[in-house]
Amino acid sequence: MIYDHILIRYGELSLKGKNRKAFTNQLHENVRNQLREFPLIQINSSRDRMLITLNGEDPTEIISICQRIFGIHSLSLAIKAENDLVAIKEAALFALKDEKDVQTFKVSVRRANKDFPIPSQELNAIIGEHLLKNTSNITVDVHQPDLEVNIDIRKQHTFITSARYPGAGGLPVGTSGKSLLLLSGGIDSPVAGYLAMRRGVKIEAIHFHSPPYTSEGAKEKVLDLTRKLSEFGHDINVHVVPFTAIQEKIHREIPFGYSMTVMRRMMLKISEIVASRLDILSITTGESLGQVASQTMESMHAINAVTSYPVLRPLIMMDKSEIIKIAEEIGTYPISIRPFDDCCTIFVPNSPKTKPKKDKVEYYESHLDLTKELADLLDNIEVIKVSNSDQEDAPFNHLF
């Protein structure tokens, strides 16, 4: 006997009506997309669960891919049996014996099909007895069993499952709209992107690049981070913005203490323009309150004033250690700590103002004409599509 199916349980069970339908449809599409390398499988979704028929494909890798897809609460290998007591007993025994290090178990029968002649309680006892008789050193514990053997009697068939693999939780990517993620090569912004995706947000990334001050290696790093993020949902476009001319001019013409604030405002303004061209309704950053000079309350007030778009800051109240923990879990940390310079650190003065005044910034900016540089910049954004299955990143023409 072998496991021939994978059963997927959804998260956020409180979702109702139309939301629920959107949730299941999107999850179905995301799972199909992430499992496109397994041509033999079939995927069927219903209101409360999804079933993958393996048709001979190896489940190990499929499970590990599914564990990164948001909207999945848990997964189990499953055996599909006839609605017949002998077949169910045999499958239940296989599901118990297949697990290592089990000392206690419990049987849970769900009889959705009331035509099945044996009531759940009775069936619990019959199967439990069969399992005890055919194993040694294993006992029943109905309160805290090592393993729960689930028997789900449906109209056509019965599904038998045992061990549960945890899913990533959250909402299926694509159910919460789109956001433009400001992605640096640092530790924080990839984590912010991950958390946005976990809440169902589809992302595109924007990266400010200042050659020759920042190297090709810095760009590669951002693409590697993006590839990691794409494992959690979908292919991601990275908009690489040539920022050198604007940074140089800010550096030349804005008083030192304020150059960082002006540069951040430009980054946000440019992000808003790119977002609006892509019909994206929000911007996401990896900012965390008080972490650096640009992330004080005063700085955020002065910087945020350039946009009316919602700026999502998933990390705003988190400690660095908490952020690092997530970065390690999702696999972005080793990439983030590779030593490459970020454009923001190159021109930043040793002591930027930690409490910039909004009127002062606006005053300095009123003497700064970036019209030409901005037009040039917008004409020269490179878009790179990053996919988790491609080895090579495919460049394609910018949309505008």
Ligand code: ATP
């Ligand atoms: P990170 O680890 O994400 O780089 P950080 O703590 O180093 O964050 P900053 O460098 O001050 O903080 O950047 C704050 C946020 O601004 C980043 O989280 C990111 O969203 C955005 N950002 C910074 N540099 C860039 C860049 N070169 N391109 C795009 N976004 C950037």
Ligand code: MG
């Ligand atoms: Mg940074």
